[in-house]
Amino acid sequence: VEMVLAKNKLVDVLNLLPPHFRELQSEAVGLVRGIAIDAYNKHGDADQSRAILHLSKRFNFKSAELTERLKEDFEKIEELIREERKHEAKLTSGKTAWEVTKNGVRQGDKVLPAAAVSSIRWGIMISGYQHAPKYEFLMAFRDDQQKEVVFSWSASNNIEKQQEHFSSLVQAALAYIAPVIMKKIVTKLDQGKEITIGSCILRKDGVHFSTQGWFFSKAHIVPWGQVTTKIQNGQLFVMNRADPRTSTSMALRDTENAIALQFLSHAADE
Secondary structure: OHHHHHHHHHHHHHHHOOHHHHHHHHHHHHHHHHHHHHHHHOOOOHHHHHHHHHHHHHOOOOOHHHHHHHHHHHHHHHHHHHHHOOOOEEEEEOOEEEEEEOOEEEEOOEEEEHHHEEEEEEEEEEEEEOOEEEEEEEEEEEEOOOOEEEEEEEEOOOHHHHHHHHHHHHHHHHHHHHHHHHHHHHHHHHOOOOEEEOOEEEEOOEEEEEEEOOOOEEEEEEOHHHEEEEEEOOEEEEEEOOEEEEEEEEEOOOOOOHHHHHHHHHHHHO
């Protein structure tokens, strides 16, 4: 849109036109406004919509009605952007910025765009004594090029506050990063590809895993409609709903995209 307006100095020409052409000036602004509205209504991109809407400010026009409509548009788009970004987490470790936002993951100068993230894992490990526990928090992201960002810290005091910080990272990851990863996983499964998550192999027909018997291991195939999961003590258990004894487990903290199995099992239920 910006390139079109810059071509042949279109905005400058329209702004220099005499009063007789005010209707044409208003029409041009109306077209830019319409594209901005479509950017959100058709593509759900509030930031892009706002950027396009700001281009309308380059025009000189006298329509009071259009001015009022644009004012309402700016207020609405700002409200939508605030709503979209309400789960963003922005913390500081020492002098290093930690962020999980709609745009992606940032740790100081290291940035992973949201669209590039392909795996995530997180968890809390508790060690030490009953009356003096030590909490170790971890959240890790990896992109398509194997570039990794790891947020980790330990705490023995003010645990409630540390858990709040960790919860804010988890909430942001679920809101902005997990949907991107799930879309990639579902696309691969729909294409007939297989995906390995911990002890499980995901295929279009269901979840494949093995259990160890006294002498031999036994292979299992659990159709998606029968897959159920539960989380207990940092472990994700994947089970056959028809026979809960048929199960496997993995550590959420150590297994990339383990949480995806829970999302997929819930989606199958729906």
